[in-house]
Amino acid sequence: MRKLTYFIACSIDGFIGDPSGDGEFFTRLVDEEYFEFLKTEYPETLPTPGRQPLGIDDLENKKFDTIIQGRSSYDLALAIGCTSPYAHMRQYVASRTLEKSPDPNVEIVSDDVVGKIRELKQEDSEFGIYLCGGSKLAGELFDEVDELVIKTYPLVLGSGMPMFGSGFALTEFTLDTVRTFKNDVLVRTYQRKR
Numbered sequence: 001m002r003k004l005t006y007f008i009a010c011s012i013d014g015f016i017g018d019p020s021g022d023g024e025f026f027t028r029l030v031d032e033e034y035f036e037f038l039k040t041e042y043p044e045t046l047p048t049p050g051r052q053p054l055g056i057d058d059l060e061n062k063k064f065d066t067i068i069q070g071r072s073s074y075d076l077a078l079a080i081g082c083t084s085p086y087a088h089m090r091q092y093v094a095s096r097t098l099e100k101s102p103d104p105n106v107e108i109v110s111d112d113v114v115g116k117i118r119e120l121k122q123e124d125s126e127f128g129i130y131l132c133g134g135s136k137l138a139g140e141l142f143d144e145v146d147e148l149v150i151k152t153y154p155l156v157l158g159s160g161m162p163m164f165g166s167g168f169a170l171t172e173f174t175l176d177t178v179r180t181f182k183n184d185v186l187v188r189t190y191q192r193k194r
């Protein structure tokens, strides 16, 4: 069975963006060494509008071949006129309000998102499923998350959008790998204890 991985950028105090969810300030801390890491190990997580100008649109997927994001996160791409922000993967957007997908490469999941993820996990593939966020969708899918890849940026926000928009519950994870970078970003990978 393949994994659902929540791959997410956050602050030292665990917020994925400001109170509205905006995390633009994280991307300003990306330097050459760290970008090389992302490009080499998680190239598919770089969105199409970022890949094209850098001439790296042909990078092969390494970890994921399928992505799911919430409608609010997808809205950020729509706002810049991009209807297929991860064109190199199979794309799902969770939404109860989007009646029709604006792009043939994006499928809307309007009911039973958990069921959809369980179905995708059953597929025979060497690649995993990338849970992009945001907070609300991650909260809804929390029980299905098998792996966390947390990119912690050296910032304290004080308040902001939490990693999971869900209620209080203790859930154990096992630390798998830790990587540190010259720009003081820390990337930790955790596996869920089942």
Ligand SMILES: NC(=O)c1ccc[n+]([C@@H]2O[C@H](COP(=O)([O-])OP(=O)(O)OC[C@H]3O[C@@H](n4cnc5c(N)ncnc54)[C@H](OP(=O)(O)O)[C@@H]3O)[C@@H](O)[C@H]2O)c1
Pocket (backbone or CB within 6 Å): 007, 008, 009, 010, 016, 017, 020, 021, 022, 023, 069, 070, 071, 072, 073, 074, 076, 094, 095, 096, 097, 098, 109, 110, 111, 112, 113, 132, 133, 134, 135, 136, 137, 138, 140, 161, 165
């Ligand atoms: N730091 C990072 O790495 C990172 C990554 C991704 C996103 N973000 C940030 O996260 C913010 C958005 O997060 P958010 O929590 O506000 O929203 P979100 O999770 O992106 O989207 C929420 C929407 O997804 C749909 N949805 C959620 N659960 C659903 C379910 N069970 N069934 C059907 N539809 C469901 C609903 O859409 P409808 O209202 O259409 O029904 C809901 O309003 C953005 O500002 C973005 O910048 C940060």
